[in-house]
Amino acid sequence: MKIKLLLPFLLICKISFSQMTISEGFTIQELIQDQFIGNPNFPAFNFTSTSAQDYGTISSIGYFYANGTDIAFDEGLVLSTGNVLNVPGENTTNLMDGTTGWIGDDDLETFTATTDTYNATSIEFDFIATVPMISLDFILASEEYGFYECNFGDTFAFLLTDSSTGVTTNIALVPGTTTPISILNVRGGDNSNCNAVNEDYFHRYNYTVADANIPSIPAEDSPINFNGETTVFMLVEDLVIGHTYHLKIVTADHLDAAFDSALFIRNSSFGAFPTIINEPENIIINDEDDDGTETFDLTMFEDQMLGDTIDTTVYSFDFTYHLSLADAKSGVNAIANPEAYTNTADLQEIHVRMQNSYTGTGITTSFRITIDAELLSTPDFQSDDFIIYPNPVVDKLTIDTSKVAFETIQVFNMNGQLIQTKTETTNGFVTIDFSNLESGVYFLNINTSKGKVYKRVVK
Structure with a gap:
């Protein structure tokens, strides 16, 4: 049995305090189609949900606005195993808004090998695969972190079903493993009864931890009313073009209805994952006047990179060009006029960022430009x-x-x-x-x- 614990906190006078806010003013279709997907052309349909409202008066699905608080996303969907209106910080109360009458989810138990779930919240929809890969971003937060992270594995799943084959896959796995992401499988180590697990994916505890080697912040500084949270997970999954898929995102409490958890999902993060079909080629312009510079059109291979499998009436991708890989990965310091770029060295590496215009998700590649073709064939690295x-x-x-x-x-x-x-x-x-x-x-x-x-x- 769990004992209710109240975290100690300091009362600090503040002239102003930014706080996350929650909106319940969206229908399920609006939450999924307009906020989660974002791309109005994305072929999605059959929007449904299960939440606390099906079993009582509180709501467990909403839309959050960070309002400048210290959380990974500015805004997005939140699915809670309790009252969604109690999600915003500070982290100074325990969230235990569910009841055992609000049942769990059979699919979640099947695909995460979990039993005795309660307070299940889910959203579901169908979509037609017209691109080879999709992606989305989220974090997991929970009151179980710290005190009960060794035994109470509040869990969730992103269940993707290929309707053509009937095969369902939980794509919410610890990167590089077949282990489902949960409180038990991603934790920071602030509990003497169990060790940290996959701690690289655990962001911090939202209360002060005595061990300075364990990431934490004071409870009164937490933007959310949960004891801990993971880092941002990006899920990427392959699709078969032409197949219809069903996606179910579900979270639930484990073993009891106390100590809530929540998924925070970045707005507009679900969509086509950028795929470079054909790599860009090196560009050679001979320096005929021997002045050391020429003008290069860096954009000349964009159609080649897109290939002919992307329906550009449905999907939109932006290309930016950078002088370093770090800038390309971060999407900063893009070359201002890539259609007419003047080289600054005889041989240069140009880094390309291809980004989904709706989701903001990007990947990188590179090519070289030169004013001397022989430089591309030198035995240097x-x-x-x-x-x-x-x-x-x-x-x-x-x-x-x-x-x-x-x-x-x-x-x-x-x-x-x-x-x-x-x-x-x-x-x-x-x-x-x-x-x-x-x-x-x-x-x-x-x-x-x-x-x-x-x-x-x-x-």
């Missing part, structure tokens, strides 16, 4: 020094490093989290096991004595 196959990969990825000695090869997921590192070769070849990794896009950071090169791999 080149990305072509590595042969990577097969790509897309199913289980084993092979990298031929025989042309240049490497130091490390790191594999990162789309969230920028390190999945694995390789430091040894076998007869000049490196093999990386992708068999236990989820479908999606990964980045290889190949470090050599001559420099670094980045490669994109799709599983």
Whole structure:
């Protein structure tokens, strides 16, 4: 049995205090189609939900506005296992708004191997796959963190069903594993009865923790009324174009109806994941007047990168061009006039960011520009020094490093989290096991004595 604990807090006088606000003024269709999806052309239909309102007077689904508070998203959907109006911080009360009469969810229990769930909240809809990949962003927050994170695994699932095959998959997994994300499987370690688990994906406790090595903030500074929260998870999943899919997002309390949890889902984050169908080519313009500069149209391969599988009447993607990979990943310091860019060196690396105009989700690639074609064929460090196959990969990825000695090869997921590192070769070849990794896009950071090169791999 749980004992109700009230967190100590300091009363601090503040001239002004920004606080998250919750709106209940949307229908379920508006929440999903206009706020979660955002793209008015996205082919979605059959919008339904299950919430506290089906069992009583409170509401467990709403739309939040951060209003400048310290949470990962400015606004978005919130699905709670309690009263959604009690979600905003400070974190100075315990949220226990559910009852055992508000039942759990059978699908959630089946696909997360969890039993005895209560207070289930869900949204569901169908959509037609007209792109090869979709993605979305969310965080998990819970009152279970800290005091009860060892035993009470409040959980959730993003259940994607291919209606053509009848196969359902929970895509809400700890990156690089087959482990469902939950309180038990992602926790920070502020409990002497159990160790931290997947702590790289745990953001912080929203109360002061004695151990300075464990991330936390004072309870009165918390933007939400939950004891802890994860980092942002980006889910990426492959689709079969032409198939109809059903997506069910569901969360519930575990073992009892006390100590609530919630999903915060970024607005407009559900949509087509950017996919570069054909890589851009290097651009060569010979410097005929020997003044060291030429004017380059960096945008000339945008149609090539999009390919002919994207319906541009439904989906929109923006391309920006950057002088560093870091800027491209962050989407900052874009080249102001990429249609007429003047080079600043004889050979330059240009980094491209392809971004979904509605979701803001982006990926990167690169190409080179030069005023001297011979510079592209010099034996200095080149990305072509590595042969990577097969790509897309199913289980084993092979990298031929025989042309240049490497130091490390790191594999990162789309969230920028390190999945694995390789430091040894076998007869000049490196093999990386992708068999236990989820479908999606990964980045290889190949470090050599001559420099670094980045490669994109799709599983």
